[in-house]
Amino acid sequence: MALKQTPSQTVGPFFAYGLTPEQYGYDLTSVADGMVRDDSTAGTHIRIEGRVLDGQGEVVSDAMIEIWQADAQGRYAHPDDPRGSNADFTGLGRQGTGTDPQSRFRFDTVKPGSAAEGSAPHISLIVFARGLPSHAYTRIYFADEAAANATDPVLSQVPAERRETLIASRTDESGVPTYCFDIHLQGNSETVFFDV
Amino acid sequence: MTSTPFRPRDWSSHPSFVDPRADGYRSSALRGPTKPLVPIRQSISELTGPVYGHDSVGELDGDLTRNGRRNGEPLGERIVVTGRVLDENGRPQPNTLIEVWQANAAGRYIHKVDQHDAPIDPNFFGGGRCVTDGEGRYRFHSIKPGAYPWGNHPNAWRPNHIHFSLFGPAFATRLVTQMYFPGDPLLALDPIFSGIPEAARERLVADFSIDVTEQDFALGYVFDIVLRGRDTTPMED
């Protein structure tokens, strides 16, 4: 190993105009936002919604969430996935928590397929925030995939009593299947974060 | 699947989630995870990531001295920042998207929640991006950012810095960091900078370079970035 990793630093409180400019109304195009699919993207259209909460249960309004996911057939838009994904689906989403009145992040996307044999459908997620010196990795799993979740190799490495923190609950109130995924940075219900 | 996993995040290089020092980075106290990270074997979900290329950035995206102009030139010292993005194995990382954002020369961000009583520069936006070339090299022009006060402790000031965001080849190589300037007396007083393990701190301080400096135009700084590299033993499946 010839070189040492460059240290991480917090994203700070002022990332919005650089990383999520369109969402916050700045005059720069965004490389990714909360609209991960378009109207014609194949698969089940879903919404992911959630909040980031600190150790006292207060909502964090200056966090940034990134998601990375496979398409509805479980394929990633990347050359190392030899199956080749939907050309129109990149699978990357990025949202700040500072524009919603309740400090929620929201992604409109498609439900990912299983990316590998035995792997339950899931979305990879990174939390960045002011006050978070290094970013934190987690995964979103889906409450309506109980059978697949039961045999998922990553979930099975998580202590059983903490698995619930990775499973997004589903409501259909808004007409589109909506999965709620609150992220607890600390506390009794601290979300499981991975050493990826 | 041919992907080789990446070496782990080197926690002797990165700041811990919760700053343990009494006079440290205060807002980490309630925000950093406190339970141990759960180790997982990298799967295709971590070994892939968004793909970028030279068509991912617009013509002015890499020139912050021009991309915010309204009626004139931005104020301050013009700088050019360049360097290479490499992995731990010393391999150049091509086609890596780098996003940057920073304060103006007076230490003021254009961000709506920045309350610092220093002037906005109508001709400076402070955000931009570039993509590394085939040798991992990037380059952008900007204005040297000013220091600014913040509320961490009495008379706290952030050293001059530019925020950097990089993807690298996979979701596992994601990095958000800050580049600092050599000789800044505020570095020794900054809990965000000194939250990095001591041996790793200097990696975030750019070098001044007269060779990179552009005659009659901009002072040159070199900042190389090292992302996680692939392990040498391939995955068994």
Ligand SMILES: [Fe+2]
């Ligand atoms: Fe900053």
